[in-house]
Amino acid sequence: MAGSPSRPAxxxxxxxxxxAAALSAVAGPAQAQPGSPALNPPPxxxxxxxxxxxxxxxxxxxxxLEKDPLYAAAYEREAGILVPEFEGKWSxxxxxxxxxxxxxxxxxxxxxxxxxxxxxxxxxxxxDSFPDWAVAAAGEGPARAxxxxxxHIARVLSTTRLRIRDWDVVNEPVADPPGSxxxxxxxxxxxxxxxxxxxxxxxxxxxxxxxxxxxxLRLVLNEYGxxxxxxxxxxxxxxxxxxxxxLVRRRVPIDAVGIQAHLQMDRPxxxxxxxxxxxAIRAEGLSVLVTELDIREAGAVPDDYAARDRLVAExxxxxxxxxxxxxxxxxxTWGLVDRYSWLVSEPAVGRRDGKMHRGLxxxxxxxxxxxxxALARGFGA
Numbered sequence: 528m529a530g531s532p533s534r535p536a537x538x539x540x541x542x543x544x545x546x547a548a549a550l551s552a553v554a555g556p557a558q559a560q561p562g563s564p565a566l567n568p569p570p571x572x573x574x575x576x577x578x579x580x581x582x583x584x585x586x587x588x589x590x591x592l593e594k595d596p597l598y599a600a601a602y603e604r605e606a607g608i609l610v611p612e613f614e615g616k617w618s619x620x621x622x623x624x625x626x627x628x629x630x631x632x633x634x635x636x637x638x639x640x641x642x643x644x645x646x647x648x649x650x651x652x653x654x655d656s657f658p659d660w661a662v663a664a665a666g667e668g669p670a671r672a673x674x675x676x677x678x679h680i681a682r683v684l685s686t687t688r689l690r691i692r693d694w695d696v697v698n699e700p701v702a703d704p705p706g707s708x709x710x711x712x713x714x715x716x717x718x719x720x721x722x723x724x725x726x727x728x729x730x731x732x733x734x735x736x737x738x739x740x741x742x743x744l745r746l747v748l749n750e751y752g753x754x755x756x757x758x759x760x761x762x763x764x765x766x767x768x769x770x771x772x773x774l775v776r777r778r779v780p781i782d783a784v785g786i787q788a789h790l791q792m793d794r795p796x797x798x799x800x801x802x803x804x805x806x807a808i809r810a811e812g813l814s815v816l817v818t819e820l821d822i823r824e825a826g827a828v829p830d831d832y833a834a835r836d837r838l839v840a841e842x843x844x845x846x847x848x849x850x851x852x853x854x855x856x857x858x859x860t861w862g863l864v865d866r867y868s869w870l871v872s873e874p875a876v877g878r879r880d881g882k883m884h885r886g887l888x889x890x891x892x893x894x895x896x897x898x899x900x901a902l903a904r905g906f907g908a
Contacts, residue, residue: 573644581858582857583606587602587606588612589611599638602863608645610649615632615649617652617653617657624675627682632687636691647695648683648695649698651695652680654699665721666723669725672721680733684740684744688740694746694747695748696737696748696781697749698749701715702717705759707759715770731777734746747783749818750767751789785815785816786817787818790842792822796846796849802852806854815855817857819859820860823876824838828882836897844901851905863888864887865885865889866891868886870887
């Protein structure tokens, strides 16, 4: 979806394109070692957050944890929570009906457990990363669609219940409104195979199926495009809040809302507006967390890295301050290192001037940037 705050053009999954092979082709050799005390002194960002009552983590790729020791060292140093970039999605876990593959997810969980880190799940029901067989099955009538959803949720949650206690149950259900880059033709919910067959109740169904499997699992609805101060973002906030209030009114078992926070520097951000929105969600009895923070630079940027990094850090600081004021205690970035960011690997969101986005806490060579320091200060360091 061209120009969307968090999605690429052509309907291609932004995360599915983050394979290590494609990224290594553009990464080039590292120029600094993340283990160097001079470059990266302790404590890590997750420790800074933890010591002040917050939690910090980042999206991660199993293959890179195993193949790139610098990448693994950076995550061990900085991330207290891990979220699989694509290893927990439907296409990865059940590529064929009844054929499940937990190998990638298991590797992330095991890596984290060995270091005392937790993993959160992402995502049980999503219109993207949805295999062709499931698309077809969901269109075969309500009974078949519900059965397919129930079987997937049951198998995934029963397999991971002792190791993952936090899942994005439904991801990105709200349609982009008129005025956005990718407006939906009609309706306030995004067109999906389950919506077409089960109607809006598919969201409730997913949450109830998840709760039936696990009485104490934290169940999260995850959404993007509600952060910035634009008319279409305001409308999407309204749509999301309407959906949440309806779910709460009908006693649907939802515990929290994930705010993705794929921010864009050329779009205005009003801290007071965002804080008020988070407080409105919390007034419904729901927790809020930031799940996928990264920052896309604007079209014209200074030539030097230091100036660019200061601008990104200013946006990160303003956003985190508003999020904390609104009740956020947990923040995750979508990746940790610039060289492996979807902002670099995804052509639809790449910089047209040939420069590489610098939208994550660590730079191309794994060193801490101004964004890292802005987040540390935001946690109270």
